[in-house]
Amino acid sequence: MKISTHSNSNFIKKIIEKDLKDKKYLSLQTRFPPEPNGYLHIGHAKSICLNFGLAQYYKGKCNLRFDDTNPIKENIEYIHAIKKDIKWLGFKWNGEILYSSKYFNILNKYAIELINKGLAYVDKLNKEEIRKYRGTLKTPGINSPYRNQSIAENILLFKKMKNGHFPTGSVCLRAKINMNSPFMIMRDPVLYRIIFSKHHQTQDKWCIYPTYDFSHCISDALEGITHSICTLEFQDNRRLYDWILNHITIQHHPNQYEYSRLNLEYTILSKRKLNILVTNKIVNGWDDPRMPTLSGLRRRGYTPSSIRKFCDNIGITKQDNLIETSSLESCIRDELNKTAPRNMAVLNPIKILLCNLPENYQEIFMVPNHPANNRMGFRPLLFTNELYIDYFDFYEVDNNKNYGLILGKEIRLRYGYIIKAIEVKKDNNNNIVQIICTCDKNTLGKNPKNRQVKGVIHWLSTKNTLPAFFHLYEKLFTIKNPEKEKDFLNYVNPKSFLIKKGFVELNIKKINNIFQFEREGYFCIDKNDKNTDLIFNKIINLSNTNKKIDKK
Structure with a gap:
């Protein structure tokens, strides 16, 4: 499958084209290097x-x-989740899957090389002391008292680190660069630390692990990466990236380029914070449809092509900005408007009785699966004297702003007749249980003159329904930029998830995953293996202004 997500030019593309034209590289080699500490989100999709x-x-x-x-x-x-997400987006990686842990032996040798060159030392300061000695943006750092240990002593201490002679956090290996550097990353950064934990690839072979900054640049170089592309928060890290590669005996030296990360309204795009949502059970797992994870978006009903289109639309720049959620929503809406078959669903059912039709009355309407695409075919829609409509489409009193079935007024049924509400039946608690209507059999496909018919409503025959649950989702946060808030959990939207129980057409084709329920929005069948009921997740409204307002 040919996928192009780079129809728009950008500064990285221009750099690559110049490098290839100047024959700096014979071919392009990139990499996607995720940390396996959470599920991928929409920012990773970019x-x-x-x-x-x-x-x-x-x-x-x-x-x-x-x-x-x-x-x-x-x-x-x-x-496993990351591999699945990349394949779902439509991409295929080069060769076998690689791991930084594959290079642990080589990384260890380069660490020893830096020690032998007097460019790294084993520090016995603890984590808090290292932070204190590092200084601030306004004050220079202070050299560690262990900074000038002999090379022989550092080699011995590093060997002891590797052999497990020190407890976690007691010592670490630091680069010897410049504690007075204006760049904090260059103030003797940590290269190796002690972690006694079983590794999913190397098991118990190692108890010392390289930091991201040390392993990343060397891994890039070992793999022959030509353009190491990352987000702007790693801009200062480029100085350390280059310093490490310049001070070890390695042949290839990739260049790092930074672009602005994705920031999306009403959304958290931090795996650490997303993990807090999961572990605190604020959401129902990483694939909760409210989550901005790719697994959550997939379960919500977003398609790979809509995600790719969104990433293409927002482009690649060095400018940080907050992207409107409507930009993402419009990508899936535009696609589904063309591809999603139409069906009827009633989310808040209330019965209406067409009193001038006999009890056993039945009629079949042939209706299009897509009003603008006859190639998608037609389906039979059963019409009887007893129907379901949406409760929020009925009004007992006309305030001249209502567009629905109003007591004493006429309305057209979608694909059907004009009906008129003449009576309301209620229970002892004053709840409406049934609406009595009349049906004008002379109005099928006709618009009678001199009759004010206020709108069209959707419906289902009570004899042509399948019970279903509808999961309705709103924004997970109540403020535009929760990422900036220290106490971001205070802004979780308590109304972000609502369950409705209603009906869909009996003959709905479950081979399709996504539908437009007319006048309600786009929905997909929930694919969670734990579900035994028929559940539809709402993907998106029909338009930005198409949201129904519940009557109180």
Whole structure:
């Protein structure tokens, strides 16, 4: 499958084209290097589309490499989920899956090389002391008292680290750069730390693990990456990226380029914070349809093509901005408007009785599966004297703003006749249980003159229904930029999830996954294996202004 997500030019594309034209590289080699410490989200989709898309566009290759340098936070479940998400988006990685842990022996040798060059030392300061000695943006750092240990002593201490002679957090290996640097990342950063935890790839072989900054640049170089692309928060890290590669004996030296990360309204795009939502059971797992994870969006009903289109639309720049959620929503809405078959569903059912039709009355209407595409065919829709309509389409009193079935007024049934509400039946608690109507059999496909028919409503015959649950979703947060809030959980939307119990057409084709329920929105069948009921997840409204307002 040919996928192009780079119809628009951007600064990275221009750099690549110049490098290829100048024959700096014979071919493009990119990589996507996720940490297996959570599920991928829509922000990762931007990186996936960029790295895999560029490789495809320029007939190069893109590696999938797991940055698995912290076994405490990693899980094989996340690895499987990440592989699934990349395939779902429509991309294929080059060759076998790679892991930073594959290079642990080589990384260890390069660490020893830096020690032997007097460029790294084993520090016995604890984590808090290291932070304090590092200084601030306004004050310079202070050299560690262990900074000037002899090379021989550092070699011995590093060997002891590797052999498990020190407890977690007691010592670490640091680069010896410049504690007075204006860039905090260059103030003797940590290269190796002690972690006693079983690793999903190397098991118990190692108890020291390289930091991301140390392993990432070397892994890029070992794989022959030509353009190492990351987000702007790693801009200062590029100095350390280059410093490490410049001070070890490695042949290839990739260049790092940064672009702005994706920021989306009403959304958290931090795996750490998303994990808090999951572990605190604020959402029902990583694939909760309210989550911005790719598995959540997939379960919500978003398609790979709509995600790719969104990433293409927002482009690649160095400018940080907050993207409107409508930009993502319009991509799926535009696609489903063309592809989703139409069906009837009643989410808040209330019965109406057509009193001038006999009890056993039945009629079949042949209705289109798509009003603008006859190639999608037609389906039979049963019409009887007893129907369901949506409760919120009925009004006892006309206030001249209502567009529904109003007591004493006429309305047209979608694909059917004009009906008129003449009576309301209620229970002892004053709840409406049935609406008595008349049906004008002379109005099928006709618009009688001199009759004011106020709108069209959807319906289902009570003899042509299948019970179903409808999961309705709203934004997970109540403010536009929860990412900036320290106490972001205070802004979780308590009304982000609502369940309705209603009906769909009896002959709904379950081979289809996504439908437009007329006047309600786009829905997909929930694919959770735990479900025994028929559940539809709402993907999106028909339009930005198409939301129904419940009557109180």
